[in-house]
Amino acid sequence: MEDNVRELCAYLKKTLKPSRYEHTIGVAYTAANMAMRYGEDVKRAFLAGVLHDNAKNVSDDELLEFCEKNKIEVREIERTSKYLLHAKVGAYHVKNTFHIEDPEIASAVCYHTTGKPNMTLLEKIIFTADYIEPNRREIPGLAEVREMVYKDLDQTVYLIAKNTLHYLRSNKNDANIDPLTLETYEYYKNLCGR
Ligand code: DGI
Ligand code: FE
Ligand code: FE
DSSP: OOHHHHHHHHHHHHHSOHHHHHHHHHHHHHHHHHHHHHTOOHHHHHHHHHHTTTTTTSOHHHHHHHHHHTTOOOOHHHHHSGGGHHHHHHHHHHHHTSOOOOHHHHHHHHTTTTOOTTOOHHHHHHHHHHHHOTTSOOOTTHHHHHHHTTTOHHHHHHHHHHHHHHHHHHTTOGGGOOHHHHHHHHHHHHHHOO
């Protein structure tokens, strides 16, 4: 491992809860593996995985405060479900705290929770690795997603978006669906939905 990545891991190990740190490392290795399959740069995917939940140690209210202080746009849904902000706050830290000048890594961190239409390969890898990494608790449909991941990445993204929507709707809290989550679902459904 390169020194800067090792330092970053050591920092995250200190700041994140142990289970969150284990998840982070799981996402990094899963992303690296997917990079091997789909022709993304393996180290870049690993680094994006390491970074994806870097803001997860911050409370909901602090996330909102941080955004207001640093002039990060907060959408309506992000005021209701503040934890969604860990993605864009994390992306902010990629550039401004960790000084990683790869806008695609920041973007993969930014969209790792909701996805978005027409994602780059790296964005799809992080969105997916976050969902399937080995430490994830068993959720309905996970086995099907894991089976699809090395066959068809767009189909995998579609299945994840579908499952997430289903999960959110069954939580009786329709109003909390991020429009981006819906757009991701619609886009990948049109692309490859069956
Ligand atoms: O940070 P992690 O727990 O590793 O994973 P994540 O960043 O993908 O967050 C997962 C949670 O986010 C999960 O409980 C579902 C939720 N989520 C995903 N899309 C939406 C959402 N929550 C709301 N309110 N709205 C969404 O559109
Ligand atoms: Fe996350
Ligand atoms: Fe995560």
